[in-house]
Amino acid sequence: METLTLGKSLNLGLRRAMEDDSKVLIMGEDVGKLGGVFRITDGLQKDFGDERVIDTPLAEAGIVGTAIGLALRGYRPVVEIQFDGFVYPAYDQIVCQVAKFHYRSRGKVSLPMVIRIPFGGGIGAVEHHSESPEAYFSHTAGLKVVACSNPSDAYWMIQQAIASDDPIIFFEPKRRYWEKGEVDTAAPLSSAYPLHSSRVLRSGGDATLLAYGPMVRTCLDAATAAAEDGRNLEVIDLRSLSPLDMAPVFESVRKTGRAVVVHEAPGNIGLGAEVAARISEECFYSLEAPVLRVTGYDIPYPASRVEEEFLPDLDRVLEAVDRSFGF
């Protein structure tokens, strides 16, 4: 076991994937000498060379579009999008090409690509640097979408995503890059928790909190605080946003009868709506209260001096739990 930050875990996971498979490439803006603006690719170009860790022109559609061609050629590109709000120039290539190549070819060709996107707010940044665009991609058939929430998952999930033949959008909770956790880096990849599975991180019988990415830590903290008041909250890390792994969620809600979904992205037509709908379809007779959502507001991401009021926090989560118990 090593104690690592989430960012360093990603860095080591990328390193291990590159060691395991010489076809793995890293592409993006400033990923080479600089090691990326968050240093997630730190040291990789030095050790693997600039043919495998590629500083690209500053053009996101170009990065993703050429990564498609490299994948057709047999490579496994791992693309870094510098910030969430910069992915949109590549949106056409991702939605119209990455997501559809396998389907268009009737399964004759795959694009084993990973597109890494640091996402979410809480770092005091300017516009376009704090967004949560996961619903756009989760809505698109042909893409798989995951979000890591802790160092151990970061280390394993990035390797699993790279090893997968599915094209995967990989969301990283940028404000959690510096949080530390235990990682068993010596274990084999095959022993890792399955990539597209949700996971119960804390057991409790009174209500279920559902989150992914940066909000998992918030929900765990909320559960700790609730326990002091005698309320036992179960916390589930969804981990895979497309496909959603709902079986553990249904099991939990049948037990607790109450569920609160938490994400930073605006609530309107968001992941929380899909989760709530699925719960109501499957657990209708177990529910003691409607599924509630705690999300960012349906506004553009606000200026950083007020972002703490925009982002769901421990108090808003507990307030929603209280409302759930009010039914």
Added chain:
Amino acid sequence: MTKVERAAARRGGKRSGPPEPEFVQLLTPEGERVSHPDYSVDFTDDELRGLYRDLVTVRKLDAEATALQRQGELGIWASLLGQEAAQVGSGRALRQQDMAFPTYREHGVLYCRNIDPIMPLGLFRGVDQGGWDPVAHRFNMYTIVIGAQTLHATGYAMGIVKDGKVGDDDETSEAVIAYFGDGATSQGDVNEAFIFGSVYNAPIVFFCQNNQYAISEPLERQTRIPLYQRAAGFGFPGIRVDGNDVLATYAVTRAALDNARHGQGPTLIEAYTYRMGAHTTSDDPTRYRVASEVEAWQAKDPVVRMRKLLEKQGIADEAFFAAVDEQARVEAVALRERVLSMPDPDPATMFDHVYPNGSPLIDKQRAEFETYHASFEGSH
């Protein structure tokens, strides 16, 4: 003047077609062989007859597909009429190991890759969306989003460099050709492909068929300078070729491909041609261009000039031309019969191949779909 005539007049005051541009030409519209200081071809008589056969055949197959659409057998067709020389010349210039990234109109290139012409017709009939292995055929699936494939082509070419497949040996070194049209040159993707191709010195030929129109929009809506001159700004050579001259198109493309495979990086080729038909069978070109313009281009027909050459050189007789026409007719009939016998897919197959590793969500929906349909069995 009609509105369309006024528009034509604004484009240079001529109603007899655009001014003759500077381009590489080895065969005039009258069928005269001319020389060029930088480009030449040395074809045997057999090869010249073969090129003629290609031109006639791809035109005939194209006409058959247009007819099939008119008869309701294809949902849509994007005709290559008028662009046969640009496609046959560039298609035959490819070496076996080269990779092509087409738009949705490169039926002639596909034919010259020795690929069964039935392959893309499922897409136009609506029974699939391509469905072939791009790498096995050395020919990517048709790409419908304008210009998107130029980036895929560039990435593929970057992979050739990484694989160490750039070099002096023409038989093993690889190159890529990316097809696109004049309209696509306004797309960000195409300009980004130029940049990536340039800075990574990728072995790629950007082959622009300038057929003068992006659906209804004339070239002046895309550019103020000749398209081939754009290359200079990206740092690689650009050249304009007579796209209705199969010999010149072959010579220019073969040279550019070989330069690319030898490590000299990209070339932009502007094949100057004309879309004699509609953009697709859904289009009505009489709304935006005048008959006189079309007639002027008719006089530069790529097939006719090749026939004139064969006649002038005395290397083909009436019997040969008749045999070529007959062979093309036979191929077209065979194509028609195969299109008509293309079955509609089993609806449940729409759930296939969304992901290489599958998805429980789709498995569930497929099961629900099948249960729903099974519930109707025996009820009618």
